Amino acid sequence: MTNKKMSAIGTYLTDYFGMAVALALLLIIFGLSARNFFTLTTFRTIANQVPDITIVAVGMTFVLIIAGIDLSVGSVMALSGAVLGIALVEFNLPLPFAIAACIATGALCGLTNAFVIIRWKLPSFIVTLGMLEIARGAAYLVTQSRTIYIGGPIEVITDTSVLGLSLPFIIAVLIVAAGQAVLSRTVFGRYMIAIGTNEEAVRLSGIDPRPVKLSVFVLCSLLTSFAAVIQTARMSSANPNTGYGLELQAIAAVVIGGTSLMGGRGSVISSFFGVLIIAVLGTGLAQIGAQESTKRLITGCVIIAAVIVDQYRSRLRKPRV
């Protein structure tokens, strides 16, 4: 029994081991090549950067697991951030109400995505591509293409810290933990994996896949608008241009974490590692004086390399019989 248990824990660890090693290697490389890499400032910079993208990546992991994709997260972040800004500045709403309005906006976008995808059986790629434009346009509309400065009222979020860690970072880590628990331990998570593996088999097993799919798309947008609150707080303002290319960053992080674009396989914790790898890479390269061009070249190579490595890994895991 102990043997079995040990090997179970073993496989559990090896799932994250590769990611942890890659991250550790990056830290060592930058620690050796940049003079001031191992300083509090570096880690504070990274911890400040990652919360919003981490939260988006959690939702994106879910969407990819059900074999969907959500390209609208960047625009949804801009739109819900804009709503937050307007609610605070123009309507003088108290912060909790403004946040509620922001999250409701996200939920509405997600609901629209999900409804259209399910009702007309359309590929999520196309529908969310449409939403990418719509939400961006709406963000420009409500802000009249201007950045709304908020300042004090929203900065409480970033200024609060517990045990030296900023509130957003703690929230992000908690969401990752909760997301992983939902995925691997709940009925909802099981349904997600099942739908991503074989939706028709799920339907013919007497489970209606539609409510699950709907929840996943809504959850993704909901988490995105939650990330928008944190992002807005960090910038002290709501900028309708925010979140450009966020969808691709999030997908990159999730894919580096080994989640399959074909659905049915993925891990929230690994996605978090993916986010950290990209963030450490960005910060480290900046510190050794690399230019934006170099940064992007290297990030691109890392994404492709990660997928290649993952393919070898899954081939090893699955012997042909």
Next chain:
Amino acid sequence: MMDAAPEILFNASGINKSFPAVQALSEVDFDLKTGQVHALLGENGAGKSTLTRIIAGIEKPDSGRMSLAGHSYIPKNRTDAESLGIRMVMQELNLIADLTVAENIFIEKLPARFGIIDYNRLNRSAKELMDKVGLVDLDPSTPVKLLGVGQQQMVEIAAGLSRQCRILALDEPTASLTDSEIELLFAQIAKLKTAGVGIIYISHRIEEVARIADRITILRDGRLIATQPANQLSISDIIRLMIGRDLEYDRLRHPVKTGEPALRVAGLTSGSKVKNVTFEVRRGEILGVAGLMGSGRTETMRTLFGADLADCGKIYLGASDKPAKIRKPSDAVRNRMAFLTENRKEQGLLLTQPVRCNISLTKLSDISRLGWINISQEKRLAVKYIDALSIRCSSADQTVDQLSGGNQQKVVIAKWLFSDPDILIFDEPTRGIDVGAKFEIYRMLAELAEKGKAVIMVSSDLKELMSLCDRIMVMSAGRLAATFSRNKWSEEKIMSAAFSEYVAASKKGVNTKNDK
């Protein structure tokens, strides 16, 4: 066999092949003579497919020698083997769904002028080949995705025949063919034999093998058990050699008193495939559903289960006079129905997921609280079913794609047993499954009926229907053509009922009455 002994066309000796975790072949010898059919028999996982794949250059042996017409034969890959005239028609369909039938048949050598496909020539040559295998009514420019599984298999076979070859390996070619299609295939095989082609034939249908094979090789657990001329082996010999023990072929059923109706279907209609079908099943009864392929058997079951939309018709459950509302599969499952689909890989299983997740899927609510799954309870449950159905797997955590066909099917059955249904619909439950597992599944069905469940079994195998069922309903061109009870049926009666609507249709407008 009356002539001088045919020469050896192909010879393999001492073939070994292992995959991670299993020794697929150990020290297997095999030879093939010109103009002969050499059948490979064995349970799933016995090594038949692996051996054939090695011969066709798809897999490489770990050790062993092969020679073709006296010369050493070491194929680098499948293309290399094909250039030497060794071809394989695989069990898994190998067609490109969006291309037409003709394009698929000639995919390797599309007739073209200046790079532009000559569709007239393509469709004409395709039509010739299709006529040979009996796809007479099919337009060569139909996209393959619009065909049923059986027709796709015929296209696959036509594609195999289109290419010049010295050795043709057929892996389960008849798995989803009707009897008439099988006859056409056998006629083709006979022609190839006279042309001197050596044929390797893999099938689970022993009667069929006994008919067309010149020699039979039996494999078990990757070892060669016997190679003998077909006329020296009886069917019971073959079964004994394959499974290594004797099997009783007699009645599987203990006669049970059938109870009150479990399901009544009235005037069920859906599209052009299900026309005004009325029948009932009682508790404790096994109702067989026979019919040619495309006769609407599967469609009727799908409509009944809510997988396809019904245009009209009523479904009554139990003794209720109120029709049940079944508009999607989840409604059916809520009404304690279960549906094992004909296509387990595409529609029944989560292939890349562990056995336990597949079994628990139908009723996760039973092993969860407030949406939280109790994983250890799930494992216990899975182990219970693995033991009860003797599913061969390394653990409840093994993914189903690593299991053999028979064991995969048992996982699907376990999944439905877990949902504790009253009415079970099995669509071709023994397709592509070895004899041992087949009998286990028959026994399970019989047991379910004994427990008072209502069982509906769709099958193309008349023998299995006749040995297992209490009544057999026969479908023909979307209609219920006839229903026979045990002792009142014969193969001829069932077959003529199966053809009845097609005959009626060709007489135009003449309506044959159902003889209930």
